[in-house]
Amino acid sequence: MPAFFFRKGRFMYTVYILECQDGTYYTGITNRLNTRLKQHQLGKASKYTRARLPVRLVYQEAAIDKSHALKREIEVKSWPRTKKQKLIDTYVGEPVDE
Numbered sequence: 001m002p003a004f005f006f007r008k009g010r011f012m013y014t015v016y017i018l019e020c021q022d023g024t025y026y027t028g029i030t031n032r033l034n035t036r037l038k039q040h041q042l043g044k045a046s047k048y049t050r051a052r053l054p055v056r057l058v059y060q061e062a063a064i065d066k067s068h069a070l071k072r073e074i075e076v077k078s079w080p081r082t083k084k085q086k087l088i089d090t091y092v093g094e095p096v097d098e
Helices: 033-041 068-079 081-089
Strands: 014-020 026-031 055-063
Touching: 014 033, 014 068, 014 081, 026 033, 026 055, 026 068, 026 081, 033 055, 055 068, 055 081
Parallel strands: none
Antiparallel strands: 014 026, 014 055
């Protein structure tokens, strides 16, 4: 795993966006992205995604700590769909390996 995903021996937080089966977006945070994605796919992560399976990861970004991740999550959730789509369209990353 890249070193920037660790901080003082702990996983960094990630803000992520999933695209649900019905085309809607779900934004969340986690410090173990692959584990969280598996939980979403199994219907064990959130009521919202459970009813809209399958889901796929369309965006992720690292945050320096939980506080920054929560603030960014709130910011992204407040955006209209068109602004989220622009963010997703500019994304050129790869999923985090745990």
